[in-house]
Amino acid sequence: MPQTKFGEINIPSRLLTSTGPVNVHPRVYKAMMTPVIGYGEAPFLPVIDGISSMLSEVFKTKESLCMALSATGSAGVEAGMISLLEEGDTAIIGSYGFFCQRMAEMARRQGATVIEVKGEWGKALPPEAISEELKKHRSVKLIGMVHAETSTGIKQPLDQIAKLAIEHDALFVVDAVTSLSGSNIEVDNWGIDYISSGSQKCLSVPPGLAPCAVSPKAMAAIKSRNQPPRSWYLDLELISNYWGKDHVYHHTVPMSMLYALYEGLRLVLEEGMEERIARHERNAAALRAGLEALGLRVISDENHRLPQITPVEIPVGIDEAAVRGILTDEYKTEISRGLGEFAGKIWRIGLMGETSNAGNVMFLLNALERILPKQGYEVPLGAAAAAASKTLSTA
Numbered sequence: 001m002p003q004t005k006f007g008e009i010n011i012p013s014r015l016l017t018s019t020g021p022v023n024v025h026p027r028v029y030k031a032m033m034t035p036v037i038g039y040g041e042a043p044f045l046p047v048i049d050g051i052s053s054m055l056s057e058v059f060k061t062k063e064s065l066c067m068a069l070s071a072t073g074s075a076g077v078e079a080g081m082i083s084l085l086e087e088g089d090t091a092i093i094g095s096y097g098f099f100c101q102r103m104a105e106m107a108r109r110q111g112a113t114v115i116e117v118k119g120e121w122g123k124a125l126p127p128e129a130i131s132e133e134l135k136k137h138r139s140v141k142l143i144g145m146v147h148a149e150t151s152t153g154i155k156q157p158l159d160q161i162a163k164l165a166i167e168h169d170a171l172f173v174v175d176a177v178t179s180l181s182g183s184n185i186e187v188d189n190w191g192i193d194y195i196s197s198g199s200q201k202c203l204s205v206p207p208g209l210a211p212c213a214v215s216p217k218a219m220a221a222i223k224s225r226n227q228p229p230r231s232w233y234l235d236l237e238l239i240s241n242y243w244g245k246d247h248v249y250h251h252t253v254p255m256s257m258l259y260a261l262y263e264g265l266r267l268v269l270e271e272g273m274e275e276r277i278a279r280h281e282r283n284a285a286a287l288r289a290g291l292e293a294l295g296l297r298v299i300s301d302e303n304h305r306l307p308q309i310t311p312v313e314i315p316v317g318i319d320e321a322a323v324r325g326i327l328t329d330e331y332k333t334e335i336s337r338g339l340g341e342f343a344g345k346i347w348r349i350g351l352m353g354e355t356s357n358a359g360n361v362m363f364l365l366n367a368l369e370r371i372l373p374k375q376g377y378e379v380p381l382g383a384a385a386a387a388a389s390k391t392l393s394t395a
């Protein structure tokens with residue numbers, strides 16, 4: 001056989017305590033080996049219907065149509081903005097981190113007037129800030145919020161803002177890329193009109209799909225637009241024709257990724273949403289206790305901390321990239337750097353989906369305990385493991 005100059009792919013496996021992607025369950029990898037067949041063929045369609053039904057349980061909705069867009073988390077958010085906004089519309093977007101700013105930019109690109117309501121990075125946005133802005137404008141078409149701000153480690157409360165959206169007859173749009181299946185989300189009870197996520201975070205599936213839910217009100221708003229959405233591919237109405245009962249062709253869906261999502265969702269439902277959320281909370285609490293015992297400071301407001309992402313201040317004099325480098329080279333472990341305002345100031349440690357377990361917490365704390373003194377930052381030996389272990393045994 002003729003040889004090629006290109007070598008085989010050779011990627012080492014790592015512990016992914018980063019902001020994502022996270023470690024993938026072996027059952028999900030196995031599901032990806034399922035044969036590829038036609039997207040409209042009878043044996044494949046139960047996979048589509050199964051994903052839609054399982055997502056309804058995870059999003060807690062009976063009213064919205066649940067789908068998985070063939071694209072990453074960013075496209076999920078953008079599909080909402082593209083499909084719901086057009087020129088002349090006004091949108092209010094809460095802005096308290098990197099991904100909020102992106103959402104606002106996506107809204108602006110639709111030609112809408114965008115009011116970015118700025119909050120403090122590392123804190124949740126008080127609902128009063130949105131309510132004040134609503135008083136100033138006669139007609140607001142959409143209010144957009146990021147539920148789990150991955151750049152700051154903040155969980156934004158949504159219920160009060162959802163009520164404001166209902167009172168002002170605005171569509172309520174949520175980025176749940178980092179929260180879905182790691183934090184409670186109640187699409188019907190809270191009145192969310194469009195919500196989207198990513199497959200690579202708490203669902204523990206490889207990146208490439210954006211699960212979402214579209215309410216009847218959002219679908220009606222798309223149907224009554226003056227002009228069709230500027231993107232054909234991300235037009236949620238066209239995509240819904242495939243995910244609805246008639247399964248009308250829109251594009252060739254990536255079936256191997258859909259097999260993965262199907263299995264990932266089965267794992268979520270087998271564990272149970274409550275237990276899964278409790279697991280995320282428990283392991284994050286242990287990690288925080290351990291980090292604090294090392295003398296490190298978790299910068300997110302303790303009233304609104306995300307269990308998925310722990311943002312840690314980098315001690316003075318420490319080379320943040322060097323620490324991450326040693327973690328990957330010697331410990332085969334990834335953590336993430338800071339983004340935007342927090343670039344160079346924090347590390348972000350992720351515990352999501354498969355990665356969120358007690359063993360990983362202990363391993364990472366132990367690695368930091370060994371690495372930090374080599375960087376000139378002395379730590380009390382054994383304190384992190386003791387604090388984390390105490391938290392785990394009392395949680």
Ligand SMILES: Cc1ncc(COP(=O)(O)O)c(C=O)c1O
Pocket residue numbers: 019020072073074075077099146148149150151175176177178198207
């Ligand atoms: C809150 C949030 N929104 C959007 C995105 C973008 O998702 P993706 O990178 O899958 O496009 C991310 C990615 O980390 C995120 O954390």
